Amino acid sequence: MGKITIQDIADICQVSKSSVSRYLNGGYVSKENKEKIKAAIEQTGFKSNFFAKRLKTKNSSLIGVVIPRIDSITVGKTLNGINNICEKNNYTILMQSSNLDLKKELECISSLYNQGVDGIIVYTINITDEHIKIYNDLKIPIIFIGQKNKNVNYICIDDYKAGYIMAEHFYKNNHKNIVFLGVDEEDKSVGIERKQGFYDFYKQNVKNYSINFVKTDFSFKKAYNMGKNVIDFNPTAVICATDNICLGLMLYLNEKGIKIPDKISVAGFGGYEVSSAIKPAITTIQFDYELLGEIATKNILNLIKCNEQQENIDINLKLILGESIKNIGGTNE
Amino acid sequence: MGKITIQDIADICQVSKSSVSRYLNGGYVSKENKEKIKAAIEQTGFKSNFFAKRLKTKNSSLIGVVIPRIDSITVGKTLNGINNICEKNNYTILMQSSNLDLKKELECISSLYNQGVDGIIVYTINITDEHIKIYNDLKIPIIFIGQKNKNVNYICIDDYKAGYIMAEHFYKNNHKNIVFLGVDEEDKSVGIERKQGFYDFYKQNVKNYSINFVKTDFSFKKAYNMGKNVIDFNPTAVICATDNICLGLMLYLNEKGIKIPDKISVAGFGGYEVSSAIKPAITTIQFDYELLGEIATKNILNLIKCNEQQENIDINLKLILGESIKNIGGTNE
DNA sequence: CTGTTAGCGCTTTCAA
DNA sequence: TTGAAAGCGCTAACAG
Numbered sequence: 218m219g220k221i222t223i224q225d226i227a228d229i230c231q232v233s234k235s236s237v238s239r240y241l242n243g244g245y246v247s248k249e250n251k252e253k254i255k256a257a258i259e260q261t262g263f264k265s266n267f268f269a270k271r272l273k274t275k276n277s278s279l280i281g282v283v284i285p286r287i288d289s290i291t292v293g294k295t296l297n298g299i300n301n302i303c304e305k306n307n308y309t310i311l312m313q314s315s316n317l318d319l320k321k322e323l324e325c326i327s328s329l330y331n332q333g334v335d336g337i338i339v340y341t342i343n344i345t346d347e348h349i350k351i352y353n354d355l356k357i358p359i360i361f362i363g364q365k366n367k368n369v370n371y372i373c374i375d376d377y378k379a380g381y382i383m384a385e386h387f388y389k390n391n392h393k394n395i396v397f398l399g400v401d402e403e404d405k406s407v408g409i410e411r412k413q414g415f416y417d418f419y420k421q422n423v424k425n426y427s428i429n430f431v432k433t434d435f436s437f438k439k440a441y442n443m444g445k446n447v448i449d450f451n452p453t454a455v456i457c458a459t460d461n462i463c464l465g466l467m468l469y470l471n472e473k474g475i476k477i478p479d480k481i482s483v484a485g486f487g488g489y490e491v492s493s494a495i496k497p498a499i500t501t502i503q504f505d506y507e508l509l510g511e512i513a514t515k516n517i518l519n520l521i522k523c524n525e526q527q528e529n530i531d532i533n534l535k536l537i538l539g540e541s542i543k544n545i546g547g548t549n550e
Numbered sequence: 551m552g553k554i555t556i557q558d559i560a561d562i563c564q565v566s567k568s569s570v571s572r573y574l575n576g577g578y579v580s581k582e583n584k585e586k587i588k589a590a591i592e593q594t595g596f597k598s599n600f601f602a603k604r605l606k607t608k609n610s611s612l613i614g615v616v617i618p619r620i621d622s623i624t625v626g627k628t629l630n631g632i633n634n635i636c637e638k639n640n641y642t643i644l645m646q647s648s649n650l651d652l653k654k655e656l657e658c659i660s661s662l663y664n665q666g667v668d669g670i671i672v673y674t675i676n677i678t679d680e681h682i683k684i685y686n687d688l689k690i691p692i693i694f695i696g697q698k699n700k701n702v703n704y705i706c707i708d709d710y711k712a713g714y715i716m717a718e719h720f721y722k723n724n725h726k727n728i729v730f731l732g733v734d735e736e737d738k739s740v741g742i743e744r745k746q747g748f749y750d751f752y753k754q755n756v757k758n759y760s761i762n763f764v765k766t767d768f769s770f771k772k773a774y775n776m777g778k779n780v781i782d783f784n785p786t787a788v789i790c791a792t793d794n795i796c797l798g799l800m801l802y803l804n805e806k807g808i809k810i811p812d813k814i815s816v817a818g819f820g821g822y823e824v825s826s827a828i829k830p831a832i833t834t835i836q837f838d839y840e841l842l843g844e845i846a847t848k849n850i851l852n853l854i855k856c857n858e859q860q861e862n863i864d865i866n867l868k869l870i871l872g873e874s875i876k877n878i879g880g881t882n883e
Numbered sequence: 884c885t886g887t888t889a890g891c892g893c894t895t896t897c898a899a
Numbered sequence: 900t901t902g903a904a905a906g907c908g909c910t911a912a913c914a915g
Contacts, residue, residue, distance in 0.1 A: 222892055233902045238894055245900050267666040268610070269892035271601040272907050287629040288840075293621035300620060300647050309665060310645050314633050332642060333600045468829060496801060507621075555908055566886045571910055578884050602908035605891050 223265060226257045241265060271333060280517060281329030281337040282312045283322055285363075290489060291506050292340060295362065298510020299338060306518055308335075315342065323347055330355050336517040338362060344369060358520035360513050364405075370520070372513045372532075376406040379486055379502045379534050380414025383456060386500070386536060388418065391547030392454035392482060393426040395419075396447050398433055398440065398466060399458040407435075407458050411486060415456060433462060440465025448475070453482060453545055460487035463499050463541075478543035488537050498539035505533040556598060559590040574598060604666065613850060614662030614670040615645045616655055618696075623822060624839050625673060628695065631843020632671060639851055641668075648675065656680055663688050669850040671695060677702060691853035693846050703853070705846045705865070709739040712819055712835045712867050713747025716789060719833070719869060721751065724880035725787035725815060726759040729780050731766055731773065731799060732791040740768075740791050744819060748789060766795055773798025781808070786815060786878055793820035793834050796874075800828075811876035821870050831872035838866040 223241075227234040230253040240246045240254045257263070271277050282299060284292050296312075303310055311334055315322035319342055329337050336358045341348070344366040352359050352369045361371040387395060397415060402408040412430075419426050429450045433443045440462040447455055447466060457463035463485030470477055477483055477497055488503025509532050556574075560567040563586040573579045573587045590596070604610050615632060617625050629645075636643055644667055648655035652675055662670050669691040674681065677699040685692050685702045694704040720728060730748060735741040745763075752759050762783045766776045773795040780788055780799060790796035796818030800810060808814055810830055821836025842865050 223894095224892075234893080235895080235902060235904095236900090239901090242894080244895095247900060250900090264664050266605070266892050267664065268601045268604040269907090270894080272599070272605050272892080272909090273894045275907085277601070287633060288623060288626035290621060290623070290626075293623075293626050296620040297647070300645075304646075309661075312633075312643050312645050313637075314630070328642075331597045331600060556910095557908075567909080568886060568888095568911080569884090572885085575910080577911095580884060583885090599908050602891090603910080605893090605908080606910045608891085 221261050221263050223263075226254065226261060226263050229257045229261070230254050276521075277333045277335055278308050279311050279332070279334040280308050280514070281326075281332070281334035282310050283325040283329065283337065283339045283341075284312065284314050285317050285322075285340055285342050287314055291504075294506035295340060295510040295513075298507040298512075299514045300510075301507070302511050302514035302518065308518070317342060319343060319345065323351060326351055326355070326359070330357060336360075336521045338513050338517055344371070358517055360517050360520070362509060362513050370516070372509060372516065374406070374504045374506075374509060374532050375534065376410035377414035377417075379504070380411040380416075381418045382414075382534060382536055383484060383486070383502055384415040384418030385422075386542070387454055387456065387482075387484070388423055390454070390482065390542050390544040392452075392542075392545065393423065393547075394451070394453045395426070395428045396450050396452040396455045397428055397430045397458075398443065398447055398455055398462055399430060400434055400462075401432065407486075411458055433458075433465075435459060435461065437461055437465040437468075441469050444469025444473070448473075448481075454542065455481065455483045457483065457485045460485035460489055460499055460501050463501075464495070467495075467499075467541075478541050482542040482545075484539075484542055488535065497541045499537075500539040500542045501537050503535040503537050505535065508533055554594050554596050556596075559587065559594060559596050562590045562594070563587050609668050609854075610666045611641050612644050612665070612667040613641050613847070614659075614665070614667035615643050616658040616662065616670065616672045616674075617645065617647050618650050618655075618673055618675050620647055624837075627839035628673060628843035628846075631840040631845075632847045633843075634840070635844050635847035635851065641851070650675060652676060652678065656684060659684055659688070659692070663690060668854045669693075671846050671850055677704075691850055693850050693853070695842060695846050703849070705842060705849065707739070707837050707839075707842060707865050708867065709743035710747035710750075712837070713744040713749075714751045715747075715867055715869055716817060716819070716835055717748040717751030718755075719875070720787055720789065720815075720817070721756055723787070723815065723875055723877040725785075725875075725878065726756065726880075727784070727786045728759070728761045729783050729785040729788045730761055730763045730791075731776065731780055731788055731795055732763060733767055733795075734765065740819075744791055766791075766798075768792060768794065770794055770798040770801075774802050777802025777806070781806075781814075787875065788814065788816045790816065790818045793818035793822060793832055796832050796834075797828070800832075800874075811874050815875040815878075817872075817875055821868065830874045832870075833872040833875045834870050836868040836870050838868065841866050 223234045223237050227237045232250055236246055236250055237254055311329055313325040315325050326337055338360050340362045341364050344361060344364045349368045361369050365371055365373050399412050400408045431443055431446050433439045444466055457466055463483055475481055484500040486502045488501045556567045556570050560570045565583055569579055569583055570587055644662055646658040648658050659670055671693050673695045674697050677694060677697045682701045694702050698704055698706050732745050733741045764776055764779050766772045777799055790799055796816055803810055810816055817833040819835045821834045
């Protein structure tokens with residue numbers, strides 16, 4: 218137990234507990250007393266009581282984190298980033314999982330608030346009106362990750378830019394006859410932003426090209442099954458909305474004896490380890506989720522210090538060059 | 551702010567704050583007052599102050615979790631399990647990561663202790679003498695996950711049993727000429743336990759068999775490279791120490807045109823999603839890390855309640871039947 | 884069933 | 900530079 222209290226060490230040192238408190242918090246203490254106190258603390262192993270301290274001082278050095286689920290690589294990486302910054306600033310993470318349940322997500326926010334955290338980072342499923350209400354009601358800062366909404370503080374991966382960068386890479390390798398193997402627009406970031414960025418690059422910079430869209434879902438299997446529809450367009454390259462989709466397509470192409478990248482180039486988005494472990498390694502855009510977490514945390518810490526400015530750094534998007542894209546020659550660049 | 555206190559709502563209701571406290575904690579309150587209080591609380595949105603409450607009651611309903619790193623699937627699944635149980639019992643997780651640094655791991659334990667958690671779960675890298683010392687010194691329960699050590703409470707996956715179960719499955723499919731594609735014995739659980747369990751089953755139950763050992767490391771690439779050494783033994787089946795190793799081997803076999811499982815059967819350990827996504831799906835033993843987390847948490851909660859008994863349930867090992875093993879017929883069963 | 888009282892361990896005026 | 904004293908918000912005897 219932290220049985221031994223500030224009073225105990227005050228007694229030992231024959232000083233008042235105020236002096237000990239001052240010592241602990243860097244107030245005026247005579248050199249002499251300082252040393253006595255220091256010795257007593259070391260000797261007894263005294264640790265000041267967290268709760269008593271917080272009850273007085275009001276700030277908890279706790280930051281709340283709500284996540285949709287834990288066993289996900291992207292969430293893990295984000296948490297890593299959050300952890301990095303918290304550590305540097307002596308904040309501790311109070312974590313709760315919503316298990317992808319929107320109502321639960323709201324509950325987690327309240328619960329965390331109720332436990333006295335100084336600020337909350339929410340890796341959100343969706344930002345609803347209730348979110349905005351709670352955002353405005355709670356008098357501690359909240360930052361949302363994963364969804365955009367102008368009514369709240371949020372930080373997001375720039376999926377549009379990712380699509381744009383990838384398109385640029387396709388273009389540099391002289392691909393102009395492309396299939397976009399994507400998902401439903403219901404998923405905003407993957408379904409819309411990524412695609413839009415890709416299309417926009419071509420629209421803005423390339424003449425005479427064709428991009429055909431083939432719809433699939435997030436599963437490996439469906440992507441595999443859509444293989445035929447893809448090659449019906451006879452593209453030189455296929456951009457897949459995720460690495461997983463790319464994997465499914467590759468399996469189909471392999472089975473058909475269509476060589477990657479000799480006969481057809483492919484690429485994805487995600488940048489997980491698997492993507493580089495297979496043969497050929499997938500060219501992909503890696504999202505720096507760790508950085509995402511770090512930035513979110515820096516921002517929330519800023520907000521806690523009432524330092525209003527939001528540090529609006531772009532999340533780094535890294536193009537990972539695999540072996541799945543072939544430069545087919547041509548006229549540009 | 552949680553500005554409004556128990557006193558405020560006492561004032562509103564014209565009762566003493568003790569009554570409010572009683573209401574909050576399920577003590578005697580007249581029906582009449584109950585309703586007044588309830589109304590006042592709802593109306594004001596009163597939330598009792600976490601720190602004040604803890605200062606009095608001494609237990610924090612906080613459980614500390616130290617993990618080696620966050621962005622790992624196994625850690626994620628374990629956290630999921632921990633989270634499940636904490637939630638049910640209204641405990642909140644205070645999480646810190648050691649980043650695979652042994653010294654840091656110890657620091658995390660102290661830090662968590664210092665923050666008033668009621669118990670700590672440590673997903674440990676290694677249990678050293680210092681761990682045992684701190685285990686004995688701290689007067690709150692600690693449970694270690696991931697390493698065995700008789701001086702402390704620990705919970706582990708039973709790798710030996712996993713090997714044993716897998717061997718049984720191999721035997722049922724009539725394989726008696728086997729290669730064990732494993733890793734160095736320096737890794738205790740994967741390098742020794744898994745292998746030993748596998749060998750022991752055959753030793754104890756089978757006559758006339760051969761198991762040849764081929765050493766590789768954890769990487770996909772090395773496993774791929776060791777493919778030739780494996781087939782030199784001309785086995786009917788290969789058991790790989792991890793799914794990842796199995797993947798590497800499969801790539802080699804595919805390239806050589808050796809059909810799986812027609813020509814050669816393969817299997818692994820791990821049970822990640824990838825293993826079932828590929829073709830043929832890998833037969834593997836899935837470790838239930840979520841359950842591991844749940845049991846650890848149940849136990850620590852028990853220990854917190856001074857209910858000394860350690861609930862020593864076996865962690866469930868699930869044999870996942872893929873398509874990578876063929877029954878080659880024969881005499882047994 | 885209720886109110887009074889006394890702290891939990893700490894910080895923070897305020898006077899000395 | 901120090902100590903006394905008040906109080907953070909809550910719970911838990913205790914006496915009524």
